[in-house]
Amino acid sequence: MIRSFTLYALMLCSAISVSAQDIVTDLSERQVDIRYSFNGANLLLFGTVDLPQKLRGKRYDVAVVVKGPPEDINVRQKEKTAIIWINRDVHIYRNVPGFYMVASNKPLLDITSLNMLNSEGVGYQSLAFDDKKHTEHADIFHDALVRGKENLGLYLHDPSGVAIVGGGLFRADIRLPANVPVGAFKVSTFIYVDGKLITKREMPLDVEKKGFEREVYSFAHDYPLYYGLTAVLIALTAGWVAGFAARK
Amino acid sequence: MPLYFPIAELSMNIFLIIGMGAIVGFLSGVFGVGGGFLMTPLLIFVGVPPTVAVATVANQITAASVSGAMAHWRRGGVDFKMGGIMIAGGAVGAFFGAQIFSYLRQLGQVDLVISLSYVLFLGSIGGLMFIESIQAIIADYKRGGMPPVRKTSKQRHSGWLHALPFKTRFRKSRLYISVLAPLVIGFAVGILSSIMGVGGGFIMVPAMIYLLGMPTNVVIGTSLLQIIFVTALATVFLSVNTQTVDILLAVLLLIGAVFGAQVGVKVGVKLKGEQLRALLALMVLVVCAKMAVGLVATPEDIYSITAVLK
Numbered sequence: 001m002i003r004s005f006t007l008y009a010l011m012l013c014s015a016i017s018v019s020a021q022d023i024v025t026d027l028s029e030r031q032v033d034i035r036y037s038f039n040g041a042n043l044l045l046f047g048t049v050d051l052p053q054k055l056r057g058k059r060y061d062v063a064v065v066v067k068g069p070p071e072d073i074n075v076r077q078k079e080k081t082a083i084i085w086i087n088r089d090v091h092i093y094r095n096v097p098g099f100y101m102v103a104s105n106k107p108l109l110d111i112t113s114l115n116m117l118n119s120e121g122v123g124y125q126s127l128a129f130d131d132k133k134h135t136e137h138a139d140i141f142h143d144a145l146v147r148g149k150e151n152l153g154l155y156l157h158d159p160s161g162v163a164i165v166g167g168g169l170f171r172a173d174i175r176l177p178a179n180v181p182v183g184a185f186k187v188s189t190f191i192y193v194d195g196k197l198i199t200k201r202e203m204p205l206d207v208e209k210k211g212f213e214r215e216v217y218s219f220a221h222d223y224p225l226y227y228g229l230t231a232v233l234i235a236l237t238a239g240w241v242a243g244f245a246a247r248k
Numbered sequence: 249m250p251l252y253f254p255i256a257e258l259s260m261n262i263f264l265i266i267g268m269g270a271i272v273g274f275l276s277g278v279f280g281v282g283g284g285f286l287m288t289p290l291l292i293f294v295g296v297p298p299t300v301a302v303a304t305v306a307n308q309i310t311a312a313s314v315s316g317a318m319a320h321w322r323r324g325g326v327d328f329k330m331g332g333i334m335i336a337g338g339a340v341g342a343f344f345g346a347q348i349f350s351y352l353r354q355l356g357q358v359d360l361v362i363s364l365s366y367v368l369f370l371g372s373i374g375g376l377m378f379i380e381s382i383q384a385i386i387a388d389y390k391r392g393g394m395p396p397v398r399k400t401s402k403q404r405h406s407g408w409l410h411a412l413p414f415k416t417r418f419r420k421s422r423l424y425i426s427v428l429a430p431l432v433i434g435f436a437v438g439i440l441s442s443i444m445g446v447g448g449g450f451i452m453v454p455a456m457i458y459l460l461g462m463p464t465n466v467v468i469g470t471s472l473l474q475i476i477f478v479t480a481l482a483t484v485f486l487s488v489n490t491q492t493v494d495i496l497l498a499v500l501l502l503i504g505a506v507f508g509a510q511v512g513v514k515v516g517v518k519l520k521g522e523q524l525r526a527l528l529a530l531m532v533l534v535v536c537a538k539m540a541v542g543l544v545a546t547p548e549d550i551y552s553i554t555a556v557l558k
Contacts, residue, residue, distance in 0.1 A: 034252060035252070036251055036252055037250065037251070037252065038250075038252040038259060039250035039252070039259045040259070071555055071556075072555065072556035073553050073554070073555060073556060074356060074553065074554050074555075074556055075551055075552075075553050076356050076551065076552050076553075076554070077550055077551055078547055078550040078551070078552070079550075080546075083544055084360075084364075084543040084544055085543065085544075085546070085547055085550070086357070086360055087356045087357060087360065087552070090356060092556060140551075141551070144549070144551030144553070145553055147549065147551070148549075148551065148552065148553035149553065151549075178250070178252065178258055178259035179257060179258050179259075209254065212254075213252055213254040214254075216254040216255065216495060216496065217254045217255065220254075220255055220487065220491045220493070221491050224487045224488045224489075224491055225484065225487070225488050227487050227491075227493070227495075228483055228484035228485070228486070228487030228488060228493065229484060230495070231307050231483050231484075231487060231493050231495050231498065232307070232310060232480040232483050232484060234311075234495060234498075234499065235307055235308070235310035235311035235314070235480070235483070235498065235502070236310065236311070236314055236476075236480070238311045238314075238499065238502055238506075239310065239311035239312065239313065239314025239315045239318075239476075239502075240314055240315070240318070242311070242314075242315040242502075242506040243314060243315030243316075243317075243318035243319060244318075245506075246315060246319070246506075246509075246510060
């Protein structure tokens, strides 16, 4: 809890102190619409960095972090009871990023130290979920959460996902799967030289249901009774039409 | 062609969904069952969250039952009085079932209870049906194809049933029994509709034949009438409680099911009754075994993650 607060504070402070001119990034799309044909989205992040005078000509490293809207997650542990497997122990994690992708031009620990990564929230190991229950098994549940998200394709890490094109130019592919959560995303880019964070840049990214998908979803959640009645009405009509057609 | 389903929140191939609808529709046409007990596990198997599968299939069965009930009604195969009483019981059952369902979802035990109910009910019904149909096939073979001896009206009525109060006459079913019996059967089936995402025909039809002693020609039509109402109510209750009915998914399954059922009915009339029952029983037992293995086998990962409900 405290750790994530300080993390936030740090991010805010440094975002202000970094001059906006030394790094420029953009996304191929700032807004992803989930429509009926949505089957995931591929975004391209590209950027250019202008290193300070004393570092000109040096090699730099890039890490890109994409964070989805926070959600609360239950992690359940099955236990064999008699002959069947039943969910028993449960840990509830608050404010877990619904999506988390980290990409870099080489393995994170080859870029900088663990402390440095953790202070900026780069990498799975930096994900500090709020857990009400601090037991000795907390680590196992934490890993299970990351593993579960990875299996769903919602957590990704790609140590070669950033390509440094040269001349201060770099690019990264961002793949959002079909089951991506909707809401406000944050795309952060970090530039390191010799293991030190030189500059960073943050961009918003919105993922939203649009058109028919959005109508159906908000109808179901805002007016559940009318939604249910509509579903029944559609079923009755469809069945009646089918029964009528079958007789012909 | 991928299609994004707004409530299931995932993208699936449109032809896979219509195809699944067609296969289940075909089987339900052949065997004269709603097919919910096949459709729900199938949807879960392709990755639809169990809660969405249950609620959506309840919605789809409403439509499938309407066309079936219309056909039976046209040839006088519906006992409206009996159906009405079972619907009353079923309405209360579906309401309680939906409450139980959302409570289990909070506990994180809904998948377990869905699987357990499938194993329990499919196992027992499938087992009984299989034994009965095999006996019938053997008896038929011994008789050399002569029609079986019909049970008399007296034999059709169970003794304990007459001890119950509030007796009334059901003209269409030619029965004089207590209203409590159909009320309780309707109630039980209502609960199952909400929890298992099935119409409950596979429980109701044997109960009506063997417990109530209804004549076979009104059993299917009357049970379909009850299924229309109970699955409709289950759809509404589940929409309100859990918001898990995916209309788009239900409609696509239905399109496939309508075409599949037409073909299925044509194949079904070519098979003998006891052969049909034996095949259906086998199919029920296979689904049951699949579910049972899922409960007993060591899971790949003993940890699982789900979103916390708001």
